[in-house]
Amino acid sequence: MQAFVQSTGENKINVRQICFILIAFNVCGKLLLFPNNLSYYAGNGLWLAALIDFAVHTLSVWAAAYACSKSDKTFYQRLVITFGKVPAKIIFSLLALLFFAAAIVPINEQKLYVQEIFYDTIPSLIPFLPFFIFSIYAVQKRFSNTGRAADICFPIFIACFLALIISSFTEINLSHLLPVFNEPINNVLKSSLSNIFRFNESAILLAFMGHFKYKKGDCTKITLSYALGGVLVIFFCILFYCVYATLSPDQFFAVSKTSIFFSAINVIGRIDFIVLYALEIVMVFAVVLNLQLCRYCLEEITGYKNSMVLSLAINGVLIVLTVILDHKFGELQKLYGGVFGIIIFAAFTLLPALSLTIKKGAKNK
Amino acid sequence: MANLDARIKEVKSILTSQDILVFEFVSEGGKRFAAIYADGVADKVTLGELVVKPLRAVRKDDVIKVIKRLLASPEVKDGKDTNSAVEEISDGNAALFIDGESEFFIIGLKKPPGRTVAEPPTQIAVKGPREGFTEDIKTNLGLIRKRIKTPNLQIKNIKVGKQSQTNVAICYIQGICKKGLAEKVEEQILNKEIDVIPDSSYIARFLTKKPRSLFKRSATSEKPDIFCAKVSEGRVGIIVDGSPIALTVPYMLIEDFQSGEDYYIESHRATIIRLLRLLSLLVGILLPAFYIAAQLFKIQLIPLKLLLKISSSVSGIPLSPSIEMFLTLFVLEVLNEASIRMPKYVGLALSVVGALVLGDTAVKAGIISTPAIIIVAFSAICLYTVPDLIETTTTLRWLYLIVAGSVGTFGIVLLSALIICYLISERSYGVPLVSPFAPLILSDLKDGAFKSGIFSLSKRPKVLKTQNKVRLKIK
Numbered sequence: 001m002q003a004f005v006q007s008t009g010e011n012k013i014n015v016r017q018i019c020f021i022l023i024a025f026n027v028c029g030k031l032l033l034f035p036n037n038l039s040y041y042a043g044n045g046l047w048l049a050a051l052i053d054f055a056v057h058t059l060s061v062w063a064a065a066y067a068c069s070k071s072d073k074t075f076y077q078r079l080v081i082t083f084g085k086v087p088a089k090i091i092f093s094l095l096a097l098l099f100f101a102a103a104i105v106p107i108n109e110q111k112l113y114v115q116e117i118f119y120d121t122i123p124s125l126i127p128f129l130p131f132f133i134f135s136i137y138a139v140q141k142r143f144s145n146t147g148r149a150a151d152i153c154f155p156i157f158i159a160c161f162l163a164l165i166i167s168s169f170t171e172i173n174l175s176h177l178l179p180v181f182n183e184p185i186n187n188v189l190k191s192s193l194s195n196i197f198r199f200n201e202s203a204i205l206l207a208f209m210g211h212f213k214y215k216k217g218d219c220t221k222i223t224l225s226y227a228l229g230g231v232l233v234i235f236f237c238i239l240f241y242c243v244y245a246t247l248s249p250d251q252f253f254a255v256s257k258t259s260i261f262f263s264a265i266n267v268i269g270r271i272d273f274i275v276l277y278a279l280e281i282v283m284v285f286a287v288v289l290n291l292q293l294c295r296y297c298l299e300e301i302t303g304y305k306n307s308m309v310l311s312l313a314i315n316g317v318l319i320v321l322t323v324i325l326d327h328k329f330g331e332l333q334k335l336y337g338g339v340f341g342i343i344i345f346a347a348f349t350l351l352p353a354l355s356l357t358i359k360k361g362a363k364n365k
Numbered sequence: 366m367a368n369l370d371a372r373i374k375e376v377k378s379i380l381t382s383q384d385i386l387v388f389e390f391v392s393e394g395g396k397r398f399a400a401i402y403a404d405g406v407a408d409k410v411t412l413g414e415l416v417v418k419p420l421r422a423v424r425k426d427d428v429i430k431v432i433k434r435l436l437a438s439p440e441v442k443d444g445k446d447t448n449s450a451v452e453e454i455s456d457g458n459a460a461l462f463i464d465g466e467s468e469f470f471i472i473g474l475k476k477p478p479g480r481t482v483a484e485p486p487t488q489i490a491v492k493g494p495r496e497g498f499t500e501d502i503k504t505n506l507g508l509i510r511k512r513i514k515t516p517n518l519q520i521k522n523i524k525v526g527k528q529s530q531t532n533v534a535i536c537y538i539q540g541i542c543k544k545g546l547a548e549k550v551e552e553q554i555l556n557k558e559i560d561v562i563p564d565s566s567y568i569a570r571f572l573t574k575k576p577r578s579l580f581k582r583s584a585t586s587e588k589p590d591i592f593c594a595k596v597s598e599g600r601v602g603i604i605v606d607g608s609p610i611a612l613t614v615p616y617m618l619i620e621d622f623q624s625g626e627d628y629y630i631e632s633h634r635a636t637i638i639r640l641l642r643l644l645s646l647l648v649g650i651l652l653p654a655f656y657i658a659a660q661l662f663k664i665q666l667i668p669l670k671l672l673l674k675i676s677s678s679v680s681g682i683p684l685s686p687s688i689e690m691f692l693t694l695f696v697l698e699v700l701n702e703a704s705i706r707m708p709k710y711v712g713l714a715l716s717v718v719g720a721l722v723l724g725d726t727a728v729k730a731g732i733i734s735t736p737a738i739i740i741v742a743f744s745a746i747c748l749y750t751v752p753d754l755i756e757t758t759t760t761l762r763w764l765y766l767i768v769a770g771s772v773g774t775f776g777i778v779l780l781s782a783l784i785i786c787y788l789i790s791e792r793s794y795g796v797p798l799v800s801p802f803a804p805l806i807l808s809d810l811k812d813g814a815f816k817s818g819i820f821s822l823s824k825r826p827k828v829l830k831t832q833n834k835v836r837l838k839i840k
Contacts, residue, residue, distance in 0.1 A: 016805065118775040119662050127772055134779050138786050148789035148803035269668030273774075280778045281785065 011211050011296075015218045017147030018208055019225035022061070024150060024157035025286035026201055026229040027236075028279065031255040032109050034195060034233070035240045037333075039248035042191035044176060045183035046248070047238050049191035054230030057199040058223060060349045064205035065222040067355035074210030075355060076300045082358040089301050091351075095203065096297035098347055100314065102200045103290035104321060105336050107131075108329050110287055111322065113253050117276060125326045131284065132315050138288045139295050140311035143211050146292060153282040160279040161232065164255065165239065167262035167272060172242035197341030200290070201226055202352040207293045209355070255279070291315070369397050369464035376401055376460065379451050390417055394424030396432075397464035400472070401450070406457035408476035411438065416461065416472055429468050436461075440473025455530060477501060482508065485587035485609065487752065493629040494590045502532050502606035508589040509536060509604075513597065521547065525554055531562040532606040541599050541825070541833045546794060550601050550614060565608035572603075572614055573793070579757055582793040583612045584620045591625045599831035615796035615829065618788070619813050621753040622646075627816050635816035642750045643814060649747030650762050653690050654769035654777050656740050660686040662773030678734040686737075687770030693733055693741045694766065696723060698759070701745075800828045 038046035071078060079088035111128045119127065138149075205222065240254045243261070251257045259265075259272040295310045304310065325332055336344070373387055384404040391397050398420060400412060415438040423432055433441065440458075444450050450460040450469065457475030482504065485497030498505045506520060521535040533554060537547045550572065557571050565585070573582035584600075586592045587609055595613040596602045603612040622642050627635035659666035660679075667675060682689060700719040707715055727733040748758045761784075768776035791798040801809030809826045811817035823837040 014804070114775050118773055118778075120664055127775060130772055130776060130779055134783050134786070137783060141786065141790060145786070145790045148797070148799070149786065151803040151805040152785055152789060152799070267668070269671070270665045273663070273666055277774055277778050280775075281782050284779065284782045285786075 011143040013143040013147035013208055013212050015212055015215070015221060017150045018205070018212060019221055020150035020154040021146070021204070021289070022201055022222065022225040023229040023232070024154045024282055025289055026226065027161070027232050028157065028283045028286040029106055030198060030233045031236060031279075032113050032253050033333075034198060035237045035254040036249050036251050037195050037337075038191050038237060039241055040191070041183075041194065042188045043183045043246070044178075044241055045181065045188045046191065046241055047177075047234050048181075048183075049188045049195070050230075050234045050237050052188070052192040053196055053199060054227070054234065056196075057202065057349075058227050058230060060199075060202035060352050061205060061226045062219070062223045063356055064202040064209070064352035065219040067352060068205060068209045068212075068222075069214050069219050070356075072210060072214070074300075075206045077210060078355070078358050091354075092297050092301050094347065095206070095351065096294050096301065098200070098203065098344060099207075099290045099294035099297065100317075101344055102197070102203075102348075103287065103294070103318070104325075105197065105332060106287045106290070107318065107322060108325055108332060110283065111326075112329060113256075114280075116253060117256050117273070117280075125323065128322075129319070132319050134284060135288050135291060135318075136308075136311050136315045138285070139291045139314060140307035141292065142307075143208065143292075143296075146289065149285045153285050156278055157282045160275045160282070163275045164259050164272070164279075165236070167259035167264070167275075168239050168243060170263060171258075171261040172239060173245070174242055176242050176245040177238065193342060194337035195341075196345040197336045199345060200348045203348045204289065204293060206351055206355055207296055291318070369399055369462055372462045372469070373399050373401065375447055376450060376454070379447070380454060385454065388412070388417075390420075392423035393421050394427070396420075396423045396425055396427065399462045399464075400459045401454055401462070402459035402474060403454055403457060406477050407459055407474040411474050411476070412459060412472070416459070429463070429466050432463060433470065436470065436472070438472050438474075442471040442473075444469040444471050452524075452530065456532070475503065479504070488586070488588050488591070488625065490588075490624075490626045490629075493625050494588065496589055497587045498589060498592075498604075498609040498611055500607050500609055502534060502604055505589070505604045505609075505611065506534055506536075509593055509596075509602075512589060512593040513538070517541070518596075519547070521551060523551060523555060525557075525559070525568070526562040527558060527560050529561040529563075533562070533568060534604040536596055536602040536604065538596060538599075541597065541831050542601060543599060543830045544832065546615075547601050549794065550603065554603075562605060563607065565603065565605035565610045565612055568603055568605050569612055572612065575791075578791070579760060580618070580788065580791065580798065581757070582616055582791075582798075583614045584616045585610050585612055585753060587611070588625055594625075594628070595620075597836070598825050599829040599833075615792075615794040616798070617793070617796060617800055617828070618798050619801070621751055622814075623812070623816075628819075632816050632818045639814060639816060645747040645750040646754070646758060649744045649750075650758055650765060651777065652744050652747070653694065653740055653762060654765035655774070656736070657686045657690050657766065658769040658774045658777060661770065666774070675734075675736050678736050681731050682734050683732070687766070689733055689737050690741070690766060690770075693737045694763070697741050697745055795830075796828050801826070 034050075035046060038049045042049040073081070076088060076092055079091055083091070110131070111125065114128050114131075115122050236254070240251070240258055241248050243258050244251050256272075256276055259275075260270075262272065265272065291311075291314055294314055295307060298310050298314075299305065299307065335341075373389075377385065377387070380401075386402060386404050388400045388402070389397065390400075400416060402412065416436060419435045419437045420432065423435060444453075444460060450471070453471045454460055457477055459472045459474045461470040461472055463469065479499055479501040482496050482499055484495040488497070496508060498508065510518070515538065517539040519537055519539050523533050523535065524530045525533050535547055535551055554568060554571050559567065562568065569581065569583045569585070570576040575582070583603075584595065586595070592602055592611045592613065600613045600615060603614070605612075622639055624638075627639065655666065660675075664672065679686070684692065696719075700715070700723075704715055704719075724738055728735050728738065744762065748755060748762070751758065765777060765780060768780045772779070788799050789797070789803045797804060800806060801813050806827050808824065809828055811821050812826070820837070820839070824834050825831045825836050827834075
């Protein structure tokens with residue numbers, strides 16, 4: 001148990017940084033294909049579908065934040081105290097797998113986004129592979145580093161997001177959203193379900209459990225931050241649909257599409273690219289977060305502290321998967337948009353619920 | 366009772382060099398003395414006026430206490446043993462031996478040749494003090510004492526360098542500086558054994574655990590006003606004999622974006638200048654990289670009219686954009702290096718040759734395009750807005766150029782993320798390198814990217830964990 005206490009000491013994050021993660025990283029992960037995927041089934045009800053996803057997951061985030069308030073032990077320590085070592089290891093292995101699985105789609109999304117936005121002609125997979133150099137380096141870093149990355153990324157995110165929103169305003173037509181409940185509820189629900197695999201923030205909180213000093217009111221702060229992130233995503237979805245209307249499902253990488261009608265672009269060129277590139281810095285940090293958490297889970301399970309080796313192993317598998325899945329993004333999306341995605345979401349939702357029931361353990365001195 | 370000749374012989378057997386002089390003299394009462402000193406470092410006039418002259422009155426049977434009282438020099442210490450005498454003589458002081466006495470005195474006569482206090486060439490200020498440090502540690506410590514008169518100012522003298530025995534002074538203010546920090550700095554310096562310390566940059570390497578890092582871990586200053594301001598904020602300052610550049614730790618990256626003048630002008634103007642420096646630095650590092658990445662991978666980055674201009678300039682250029690940019694940057698670096706090293710008069714001619722002949726002819730000959738020269742020149746100017754980071758930023762510019770030429774803009778983004786990831790995990794004596802941005806410390810931001818007025822800066826930087834937090838009280 002002493003080892004746990006020592007490891008959390010090096011692995012500290014604070015509530016402000018968690019809130020920044022829940023806003024910046026959360027939103028950045030949902031700006032690429034999430035809006036146009038939602039509009040595929042839900043049409044102008046995409047914001048309703050997003051609202052359902054966020055509402056459900058906000059409850060899950062609240063549960064995880066509430067569980068964090070109950071004890072200063074890490075989730076793994078609490079699992080060990082409640083169920084014993086072997087069951088705890090099994091649950092944490094599952095969590096590691098979930099984090100890994102949750103990283104596959106965003107990385108492949110990133111690959112396609114990079115190929116479209118960063119190059120004039122769609123290149124091969126090769127130019128994307130240097131991403132894994134960054135990933136290997138970032139994944140081995142501790143939570144304190146993740147928190148500081150959030151500190152740096154948050155103002156970049158806010159500035160870029162605002163710039164994109166402002167430059168998108170010129171082309172919006174709010175009447176595209178009318179009538180509000182145009183789409184049948186089934187379509188909206190189908191849209192919600194097919195994108196629910198993107199929601200794993202409550203599990204991120206579970207991983208941070210015991211690694212931050214909980215103070216009164218932090219549960220509310222965390223939940224509200226997540227909800228704010230949700231509001232920003234929903235707002236962006238509305239904006240996106242107001243620009244493209246029924247063309248939305250075909251407009252991939254929404255974040256790069258909404259501002260192209262900005263009048264200044266005609267005069268001074270695609271300045272929105274500078275904003276998109278700055279936002280990409282936040283996105284790469286957001287994408288590697290799941291892998292960092294996967295490495296953390298593996299570290300806890302195995303007790304193996306050489307984080308570089310674990311990072312190399314995780315990224316190695318991911319590189320192989322990325323190469324295999326090249327040109328198969330459609331199939332991947334179908335898989336995650338179906339039962340597999342629901343299973344992932346269910347697991348990510350059940351774990352916070354489980355965290356509410358397990359023992360708190362004695363307070364650390 | 367020690368024989369004077371034997372004592373002289375003992376010292377001279379160790380200090381065999383011919384510049385170690387022995388001045389023997391006899392008082393009117395017949396007492397024999399010998400002053401041993403290093404020629405050129407010790408002040409002979411002071412020796413004559415404050416030591417030899419007063420000792421003329423010594424009688425043969427005067428005891429050591431009486432002799433000491435007669436010495437007019439303000440800097441007299443009792444000598445310990447021959448080794449300490451040797452050390453002091455090498456340092457520029459004199460050892461005074463008395464015939465028939467086992468005890469001896471060390472007389473402070475150190476006056477090494479050096480320049481006078483002048484405005485430092487690297488930190489010129491339009492407003493504010495113009496004094497700069499010199500190569501003499503005593504002068505430098507005097508400049509500090511002139512500004513910080515509190516009895517809490519502590520100066521710890523240590524010697525570093527097996528051969529050079531360089532004097533290094535560790536300065537801090539007791540009661541403000543974090544407890545144990547000065548000791549940690551001292552330990553870091555003393556646990557390295559080196560032959561010679563020619564400059565404070567050697568000590569700067571000792572102060573970091575990662576001496577090969579691209580980013581430094583200690584701040585440098587040539588101006589006593591900046592040095593004192595940093596010490597009074599709770600930092601530890603290090604002055605090295607023979608170097609006009611003083612060091613301070615802990616170091617934060619933002620320090621290099623702050624200039625002394627920022628504190629002497631209006632805060633809103635200082636804020637604008639700081640943001641300008643930050644922007645210039647980004648432009649200086651990234652502009653050449655973006656230029657070639659845009660040409661090679663993402664032509665849409667360039668506005669249409671500008672693109673037409675560029676395309677007319679680059680048409681007919683036999684080199685690829687990246688090779689062209691590499692070549693232009695290479696020429697710039699060569700010109701820069703040569704103009705620093707060459708004698709002044711040749712340097713002037715060289716800049717004419719470089720700017721006019723090389724640049725103009727290369728463009729006319731169609732080897733290099735005009736935009737490439739404009740971009741490289743502008744980038745070089747931009748980087749010099751933050752001169753203290755120039756070593757790092759020029760290297761980064763090369764790195765970005767390589768990445769942009771091979772991976773394009775995505776490479777630029779990835780390298781930026783990698784640098785951010787590296788910087789946020791680095792520390793200087795427990796202080797994160799990129800604080801107050803990561804971890805975000807709102808109160809310290811007042812003197813970060815923007816500069817608040819003096820009344821808003823009533824507290825010392827939180828990140829330094831000083832003992833005394835308040836620096837300004839309004840009564």
